[in-house]
Amino acid sequence: MIPLHKVQTTHIFHEQLLRCSMLFLSKNHALAIPLMEGLLRYWPFGNSVKETLYLTELQEVLEVCELAKLEPLIPKLFKRLARCISGPQLQVADRAMCFFENDYFLGILRTFKQVTFPMVVPVIVELAETHWHKILQESLNALKVILKEIDPVAFDRALQTGSRDLARANSLGTMHNLPARATTEAKWDALAAKAKAIDPRFKAPCVPYVDSHVVGLNNMNGIMLTSQNLIPPT
Template sequence: MGARAWAEAAGGAVAAAAAAAAGGRLLGTDPLPLLRDVPGGDKQALFVRKLHLCAFSFDFSDPTAHVREKEVKRQTLLELVDYVNSGSGKFTETVSNDIMFMLTSNLFRALHPLKAHDAESFDLDEEEPNLEPAWPHLQIVYEFLLRYVVSSDTDAKVAKRHIDQNFVVHLLDLFDSEDPRERDYLKTILHRIYGKFMVHRPFIRKAINFVFYRFVFETEHHNGIAELLEILGSIINGFALPLKEEHKQFLQRALMPLHKPKCLPAYHQQLSYCVTQFVEKDPRLADAVIRSLLKFWPLTNSHKEVLFLGELEEVLELTQAEEFARVQEPLFRQVSRCLTSSHFQVAERSLFLWNNEYIVQLVAQHRETVLPLVIGALEHNAKHHWNPAVHSLTLNVRKMFQEIDGQLYERCRQQCEEAEQQREAEQHRRRQQWEAVEAAAAAAASAGGAGGGMLPRR
């Protein structure tokens, strides 16, 4: 049922409540009795009346306006939450209409406009979020919705006609709220809706996909990505094996592109958990995941590089030798570039990969391929890197390779030196050629200048 139908169903009660509030008294001349003070047969009718009254929303921009009426509504909302918790009987179709009207009237609203943040300098940890001024009422409304969803008195067959796809989309819109308290409630409620209403599960996953698509490819700003990923982490954990093709596409098309935005640090922990959950369930996905990480690897953002290296280590811990063999060459070309990074945290984090015993085992099995890719970076660090910690870690990794296969290491080192000598010789030859060109140009300029100063005889 839409908002118009709910308004018509509520009818004069809502209008009376609005008129009473405008006159200064939310509950009119004669306040309604408490639910606990009326006989059992009258409770549901009184419950519906109180729902209608609580559908009226106040303006919280002025803290001094309607103070008494706001407190009366808050107390009434608390009473409604207690009624839902009391287990007073099944919620009928009619009562469910009234419940949804109260919920949508309070919750579904335009969010505050976003602050004008500088995308380059914005730091989520240093910025104060815009807290919702109506939270004293909204918190109880969210609590009511949560209790309604999980209540044994809520028949899923009846409620699913009201907590429908349109309702889910509006809930997802609210995840962009700047208030972390609101996003936390939304996270819990949407997770409970996913668990109770199985018919809505495919739609919820698809709707979250669209939120991610819009975030990555259009806005690059959304406050609730971390909370949505927390929900998905639990959902992915429950996927049955073998994984459906739909879920694999979700990994490649929705999750992996989330590594692209600049604000990745705000939700990377939750994203990394979701990705590793997929690889843990199906290790064959490691190849595609690592290639996607390499595709989105940051070029100028050292903080993101450190996060990528940490996630890479978690994925490699779940990677089988067969998948490792398919991706080792592009992987260790990138690791080699990280080893020689002038940012010491990137170089240090890449060297920490060799502190992982399982990764060392994989590298040892494929050392014929891996060592030639990284030995140049190791030798460069050992001779030239400015950071003492990076220099020390480099020597440890170099010693480890020497102990694994000393002959291979020496052969690769010699090949590396020969290649370096060839590069230096090529650079020397090019410098000489350039100096010759410059000398010829200078001579031509000098000759032209001398000739230009003589006048022809007549």
């Protein structure tokens, strides 16, 4: 079952795959842990649709897991959720936030709070102050209150000892760091020049993050949108 999650077209048959997985788990709950390990190990990158499907399946599988056997996976699980919540993709972040609406999940959070709070609390607090989407920011503020009500002492301790770097690293402000992006683009230009020297027929790929492309406008470079920059450069 796990290898079927790895294929690029999983989204086409994921509903049937999820149903089949849950049927297996209904026969033997012990299979929930290996399945969760597989989901966390083969987590998709750069594919928000597939990430959302993985989160949906992860939540369903989580409810079948025995709490005692779940402990070794707690760090990986909450690290992944923190990354999803702090990521730039709104649907993925919103779906990850849905975990905190589940009583069983909150029970896991409370049971392993010595591990989970330092991983989650700093990220939630940082995003509650800085997230770009107003509605999700309100949800993050509500979640911050819930976490503090669960254990005020653990909340304050996690806030002091935990790191907000994950939320800051994934924030739009960091990704829109124009000097850093210019440095990266210069490296790609140098690589393209070397490739051109080796093979004169080499053509550099079209990069969307340039001034003459509309994607560049959406990445805060201040270029006015006109009919001239709707088409990527050739």
